Amino acid sequence: MAYPDPSPAQRWTRFGVLSVVVLVVNLPIILMVMNSFQTTDQLMQRSSLLPQDLTTANYSYLSERTNFWRYLWNSVVASTGSTITSAAAAALAGYALSRFRGRFVTTYSRTLFIVQMFPIILALIPLFILFRTLGLINSPLSVIILYTVVHLPFATWMARSFFDTIPRELEEAALVDGCSRFGAFIRIVLPLSGPGLAAIAIFSFLFSYNEFFVANVFLRDENAMTLPVGITMFMQQYSTDWGSLMAAATLTVVPTFILFLGIQKYITYGAVSGGVKG
Amino acid sequence: MSAVDLSRSEAGTWRASARAWWRTGDALPFLLLAPSVVLILAVIAYPMLTGFWYGFTDGSLLKYGRFVGLDNYVELITSRDFRHALWFSLVFAVFNVVGCYALGLGLALLLNQDVPGRAFFRVALLLPWIVPSIVSIVSWRWMMADERALFNQVIGLFGGSPVYFLSDQTWAVVMVIAIKIWRSFPFMMLSLLAALQSIDRSLYEAASLDGASRWNQFRFVTMPQLRNISIVLALLMTIWTVNDFDTPWLLTQGGPANATENLVLLAYRYTFGRNDVGLGSATSFVTLIILMILVVILLRRQKER
Numbered sequence: 149m150a151y152p153d154p155s156p157a158q159r160w161t162r163f164g165v166l167s168v169v170v171l172v173v174n175l176p177i178i179l180m181v182m183n184s185f186q187t188t189d190q191l192m193q194r195s196s197l198l199p200q201d202l203t204t205a206n207y208s209y210l211s212e213r214t215n216f217w218r219y220l221w222n223s224v225v226a227s228t229g230s231t232i233t234s235a236a237a238a239a240l241a242g243y244a245l246s247r248f249r250g251r252f253v254t255t256y257s258r259t260l261f262i263v264q265m266f267p268i269i270l271a272l273i274p275l276f277i278l279f280r281t282l283g284l285i286n287s288p289l290s291v292i293i294l295y296t297v298v299h300l301p302f303a304t305w306m307a308r309s310f311f312d313t314i315p316r317e318l319e320e321a322a323l324v325d326g327c328s329r330f331g332a333f334i335r336i337v338l339p340l341s342g343p344g345l346a347a348i349a350i351f352s353f354l355f356s357y358n359e360f361f362v363a364n365v366f367l368r369d370e371n372a373m374t375l376p377v378g379i380t381m382f383m384q385q386y387s388t389d390w391g392s393l394m395a396a397a398t399l400t401v402v403p404t405f406i407l408f409l410g411i412q413k414y415i416t417y418g419a420v421s422g423g424v425k426g
Numbered sequence: 427m428s429a430v431d432l433s434r435s436e437a438g439t440w441r442a443s444a445r446a447w448w449r450t451g452d453a454l455p456f457l458l459l460a461p462s463v464v465l466i467l468a469v470i471a472y473p474m475l476t477g478f479w480y481g482f483t484d485g486s487l488l489k490y491g492r493f494v495g496l497d498n499y500v501e502l503i504t505s506r507d508f509r510h511a512l513w514f515s516l517v518f519a520v521f522n523v524v525g526c527y528a529l530g531l532g533l534a535l536l537l538n539q540d541v542p543g544r545a546f547f548r549v550a551l552l553l554p555w556i557v558p559s560i561v562s563i564v565s566w567r568w569m570m571a572d573e574r575a576l577f578n579q580v581i582g583l584f585g586g587s588p589v590y591f592l593s594d595q596t597w598a599v600v601m602v603i604a605i606k607i608w609r610s611f612p613f614m615m616l617s618l619l620a621a622l623q624s625i626d627r628s629l630y631e632a633a634s635l636d637g638a639s640r641w642n643q644f645r646f647v648t649m650p651q652l653r654n655i656s657i658v659l660a661l662l663m664t665i666w667t668v669n670d671f672d673t674p675w676l677l678t679q680g681g682p683a684n685a686t687e688n689l690v691l692l693a694y695r696y697t698f699g700r701n702d703v704g705l706g707s708a709t710s711f712v713t714l715i716i717l718m719i720l721v722v723i724l725l726r727r728q729k730e731r
Contacts, residue, residue: 154540162541169533170550173608176565177553179576183568194574237461244458256459258725263470265665265721269693270710271469273703274476277487297469300462329454358558361671365698376560380676383564390568397561408556412549415616 177401184394191390206395215370216396219378222367226288226374227356230295234303234352237296239345242307243333247316264301268294272365279366286372291363295356302355303348306414310344311337347414350407358404375400474714480707487701498708507684508709511692515716518603518674518688519667523660525607530614531652535644537615538622548619555612559672566605567592567677595685598678602686606673610666614659621655622648654727661724665717689713 154162171178183191185202210216245257275294276285284290314337322332338345360376367373370381379400382393447453481498485491502508537548554562569576573588581589591597625648633643671690674680680687680695687695689709697706 159541162536162539163543166536166541166543166547169536170547173551174553176562176569176608177557179569180561180565183565194576194579237465240458241462244455248455248458250455252459253455256463259466261721261725262718263466265669265717266470266474267669267690267710267713267717269671269690269697270477270707270714271473273693273697273707273710274473274480275469276697277703278472280487293465294469297465300465304462330457354556358556360559360676376558379560379564390571393564394568397564401557401561404556404558404561408552409549412552415552 180394180401181398183390184398186391186394188389188391191394206391207399209392210395210399214382214392214396215373215378216399218371219373219375220399222288222372222378223357223374223376226291226295226363227353229288229292230299230356231349231352233292234296234299235345235349238300238303238307238348238352239338239341241300241304243311243337245304245308246311260301260304263297268298268361272362276365285366286369288372290366291356291359291374294362294366295352295359298359298362299352299355303352306348306351307341307344310341310348314340344414347411350411351414354404354407357407477707478711480703481711483704485703487697487703491704494704498704501705502708502712507687507692510684511687511689511709514599514686515668515688517599518606518670519664521603522606522610522667523663525603526610526614526663527656527660529607529611530616531618533611533615534618534622535648537619551615552612554608555610559609560676562609563605563673563676566601570601592678593682595682598682598686602674602677605677606667606670609673610663614663617655617659618652621652625651658724658727661720661727665720665724668713668717668720689716 182199184206185204186199187203187205190199190201190203241256244253271294275290279285279290318336318340319329319332322336323329327335357374358376359374363374363377364380367377370378373381375396379393379396382389382396480491482493482495483491484494484497533551537544537551541547570578570591572578573590577591578588581587589597591601629647629651630643633647638646668688669690670688671694674686674688674691675694678686680691690713693706693709693713696702696709700706
């Protein structure tokens with residue numbers, strides 16, 4: 149805190165300002181949740197901002213008459229798959245970046261920057277053609293591979309900053325006891341980084357679960373679509389049905405919120421230390 | 427622990443030295459990085475090379491094309507759509523970076539003070555960043571959908587006439603930028619807050635002993651300390667904005683009349699709309715080159731520190 153000893157009045161003024169900011173900034177999210185409990189007819193009349201006669205009609209419509217659960221299942225499959233691959237690859241690479249020096253490691257570290265900034269559209273065009281010949285269009289494998297790589301820089305930097313906090317003396321002791329270097333990583337370092345790896349895994353899951361662009365290109369069949377792409381189908385097919393659209397959006401965001409609350413304290417590790425400190 | 431000491435393979439047979447390489451643990455960094463390297467080669471390096479080649483052909487998504495030299499690039503440079511997309515990418519990036527930096531810095535400064543419920547506010551202000559793009563944009567679209575939507579009701583309260591946000595070219599640009607700022611400022615806020623918290627407190631104590639006002643403390647202590655990280659953040663955000671597909675696509679699909687079409691949307695339209703892989707690849711490659719220039723500047727900056 150830069151300025152010590154503020155008066156209570158000052159503190160509560162700041163509290164008031166921040167409360168208003170939070171409310172205004174999150175208005176789209178708040179309105180979406182409220183709107184999801186209104187029928188489209190009620191929404192179109194727009195008699196008041198606050199909802200009246202709450203109804204769950206949108207949710208039962210969504211559940212019974214649309215592909216919503218199918219989309220959710222596809223999202224879970226794609227996100228789980230890419231979480232496993234990306235956490236595994238990032239843990240190995242993060243350990244290399246944390247413990248080893250040399251030209252190869254430095255080059256790799258630079259490459260991660262390029263990956264993070266790569267215009268994904270350039271990768272999508274040749275990969276679309278390749279995946280089509282391999283029969284991977286509409287398969288969760290296509291997005292799993294893409295997500296793993298796109299998320300790799302963030303996950304690797306995060307893994308590295310966790311490994312950096314584990315003292316090397318522990319591995320050296322294991323080496324003295326006859327453990328191989330890789331054995332020391334598997335038996336000593338990995339178990340100690342459990343919470344860190346969990347955070348990385350959840351971030352990977354969130355990223356894949358939220359992703360739209362790649363899924364939009366590769367998952368074209370309605371039965372293959374993940375939630376973000378599926379919701380756009382709603383906008384075209386049921387373009388005036390705002391109620392269902394809001395309900396679908398609200399349900400989609402529930403897992404995001406739950407997972408985010410679990411890891412929000414780790415968020416500075418990857419986002420800030422990785423992207424900014426390098 | 428030298429990771430790249432391969433020179434010893436001069437002595438002895440290749441197999442013996444490979445075995446020694448393995449046993450000493452020198453092979454470990456290569457093995458640890460191997461899965462990631464393979465993935466990056468497949469998903470980044472392979473498409474980059476083939477994409478570069480496609481830029482010189484006239485293929486479609488269904489069949490490989492013939493070599494046509496620089497035709498695609500010539501067509502791009504002479505096309506109005508391309509010049510407009512280049513211009514919009516620039517406008518989009520500049521306004522978003524300035525907007526989300528100002529908002530992020532203001533909130534970071536506020537959160538860096540002693541305020542009740544600070545942890546809650548910090549999390550609550552990150553929500554626009556973590557909500558899936560489709561979810562937030564659905565809600566934004568609702569707020570500006572037609573003449574009776576929320577924004578227009580507010581405008582009506584002040585006696586204004588309804589604005590057609592998504593079908594007016596200027597307003598569509600404004601809204602795409604505004605929503606992008608909304609989606610980007612939490613990252614700025616978070617990073618700047620972390621930077622603020624790492625500033626040495628004794629600098630402020632020294633400044634206040636010298637009688638510096640709070641404004642002068644901000645100007646002569648805080649801002650110089652934030653200078654480097656601000657430049658890095660601005661460059662990162664520029665790169666991400668140039669690469670953004672979700673915000674303009676989900677809000678306006680690049681319309682009305684291509685007003686909100688950036689380079690990524692243009693490449694997407696050429697490839698998947700017009701089925702012109704050559705032109706689409708050429709457009710993406712131009713995007714890559716622009717981004718590469720920014721990355722080189724960014725890496726230089728980080729080396730200096």
